[in-house]
Amino acid sequence: MKFTYPAVISKTDRGYKATFPDLECCEAEADTVEDTVEKANEAACNWIELELSEEDGQLPPVTDVRDLELKEGELVRNICVNIRFTDGWDE
Secondary structure, three states, X not given: OEEEEEEEEEEEOOEEEEEOOOOOOOEEEEOOHHHXXXXXXXXXXXXXXXXXXXXXXXXXXXXXXXXXXOOOOOEEEEEEEEOOOXXXXXX
């Protein structure tokens, strides 16, 4: 199953940081934008898998990128996560 959430990427003193407006406390940091996107993908995958493993796990709705209020220099990248369910899920 495919899940796509926007990540806001901003420059920091040590590189770049990605935060997800829809995924509470889901963040990633790296030296380059490319590495930050890669780590954001991994962080989102872990977040979604954990949420769906809970008994009443529910994913939040996806914010429309046009509704995000960005600060100067911030970028938005849609992070797409593919998760293969094996127990009790039909794809």
